[in-house]
Amino acid sequence: MQHIHILMVDDHPIIIEGYENTLMATKKEDQILQIETANDCDTANELLQRASKEKPYDICFFDISLPSSSDGKLTSGEDLAKMTRDIMPNAKVVILTMFNESYRVHNIIKEINPDGFLIKSDMTSSELAEAFQHILTTPPYYSSTVSNFLKKSIDTDIYVDDINRKILHLLSQGIRTITLREHINLSMSAIEKRKKQLKLLLSVEDGKDETLIEEARKKGFL
Template sequence: MQRLKILMVDDHPIIIEGYMNVLMATKTDDQELDIDTANNCDMAEIMINRASDNEHYDLCFFDISLPPSQDGKYTSGEDLAKLAQTKLPNAKIVILTMFNESFRIHNIIREINPDGFLIKSDLTSMELADAFQHILKSPPYYSSTVHNYIKRTITNEIYVDDINRKILHLLSQGIKTKSLLDHIQLSMSAIEKRKKQLKLLFDVDDGKDETLLEMAKEKGFI
């Protein structure tokens, strides 16, 4: 019997319930699934750290859009995926998201290189079941939207690193630029340079932070 320990992280309980029902209904006869769930970054961090100390996860499913941790250290499923890759190096990482913009897809692949990458609008019960078995045996598995965007935009990649994502998150929380020094170990000139780069990246013509945040939110970075 193959006993599989699974972590599913999504802030919508009904979605997690749907995933669980599909996997339980389509698992092979020799598979036994033990599934833990978390609805936010704080819960997921606790479970990942606990697993690294006492047990393990074979697969971790992360939604990208999640409520941030109370300390602001983890702001998305991307952050949790990186934590899991560090704490649980043998776990297979699966990303599920509604975001389907090409640069968002490329950014996730470059930052995380997940074992599975599924766009929720692509998913049927059958595809989730197929993806699960494929990821176990021969990762990676990318859903159709991911494949199509990679083919079309392979030379048009937008990359936002951890520091830039943290700047965007802090600004979105109402923190002023001058106060970013309290949260990010960079000089003010380096922070200003990164903000300018972000505005160029997101085609912000008016130079306003508000417009930058609107564009970043529209593209799924906040």
């Protein structure tokens, strides 16, 4: 028998229930699925840390938009996926998200290189079942929207690294630029430079932080 240890992270319990039901109904006869779930970064982090010491996950499903951890260090499924790569290098990492902008997709692939990448609007229960079996044996599996983006030879320089994402997150939490240094180990001039780059990157013409946050949300960076 093949025992498969699974983590599913999504902030909507009903979506997780749908994923669980699909996998349980379509698993192979020789597969035993042990599924654990989390709805936020804190719970997911606890499960991941415990699993890394006891019984590592075989496959982890992460939604991108999640409630941040209480210490602010984990702000999304992207952060959880990157941490999983560090502490459980053999675990398959699958991203499930509503974000379907080309630059966001490319950003996630550059940052995480997931074993599976599914856009929720593409997904049916049969595709999830197919993707699951495919990822277990011959990853990667990308849904149609992701595959189409990758086939197009577009020039995508929109790449937001960890520090820039943290700046965006802190600004979105109401932290003023002048106090960002308390949260990020950079000089004020380096922070200002990054903010300018972000505004150029996200086509913020009026120069306002509010517009920067609005554009970052629209493009899926928050």
